[in-house]
Amino acid sequence: MTKGYLVLETGETFTGDWIGYESEVAGEVVFNTSMTGYQEMLTDPSYAGQILTLSYPIIGNYGISSYNYESNTVQAAAVILNDVCDEPSHFESEMTLSQNLKAAAIPGLKHVDTRSLVSTIRKYQTVKGRIVLEKVFPDYIHKFNIPNSRTLVEQVSVKRPVVMGRGNCHIVLIDFGYKKSIVEALIHEHCKVTIVPNSTSYNEIEELYPDGVIISNGPGDPKDLHAHFPLIKHLSENYPTLGICLGHQLIALAFGGRTEKMPFGHRGANHPVKNLVTGKVNMTSQNHGYVVLADGINSEDFQLLFKNVNDGSVEGMKHKKLPITSVQFHPEAHPGPSDTEYIFTDFIETARLSGGKQVWESVQL
């Protein structure tokens, strides 16, 4: 077995055995605490550019199936694991995780002390690292050239519009790195979905006659995407709009709000979130490293809708007059609980009732 090393900018080195493709990469080292859903996590475009540590100790036991992809390929820059199962058992399994990483040209380390690595990340809060093959570390090892958010978003988003599903409600999904299960949730509710590149103009979107608009999840720091704020504000002011994760952060910023980097993010499938209108707590699936600041929200326009029960952070907001809702968590789940599927049903109902911009304008009058 080839040895490999994860070298952190903080000076620590973790040793493991190489799996997947043999290439050295750098990125922010993050961790996800979900017990299952490794395929969905690895193929979620929001992980682009990140070295993903899976804290659950045995990964790969149900293999890789063509049903569990969240995008066309593995998106994380690399993966760090404790034990990997190379003899998966599941009727839909088509290959092992190790084979999948190799085929996607993604490197990884197994047999790493992931408990200690997670403690280290929690201690330093944000940690960059590099996985390398040689134990002799040159001077540059602690310097990281990590792609910026615009490059990451560019890498993962569609280049031309894609239409999926049929139905009596047309949703335009502005793509910053969408997860397929968002589209599946919409199709399940009988929507036609047009996924458009994030560079699409307001007029081009208007010509599609959407009933509603979704601003997708995606990788990187939302502040770096400031060029898109005017489009997002203009769209949200004219169509029923739902923002998911990065989309929520972009809506907050577009309306003058603020975001910041979190200590080590929320990545897992059991994050409790309280709906401040109903008082109900739901378990949610999450994957984010940035957060909207409560005191930065423009309170003339928006009210807080969801709060994280563990740390009190903002998990969602709602416009006071316009049909704009945004959530930091993932209502489409995958992986994770589907308690908050109602976010989609409520949004689609609003979109259907509004019949898009034209009718919405007349309803407002």
Ligand SMILES: NC(=O)CC[C@H](N)C(=O)O
């Ligand atoms: N899943 C997402 O959309 C992540 C949003 C953003 N990149 C963050 O880390 O906070």
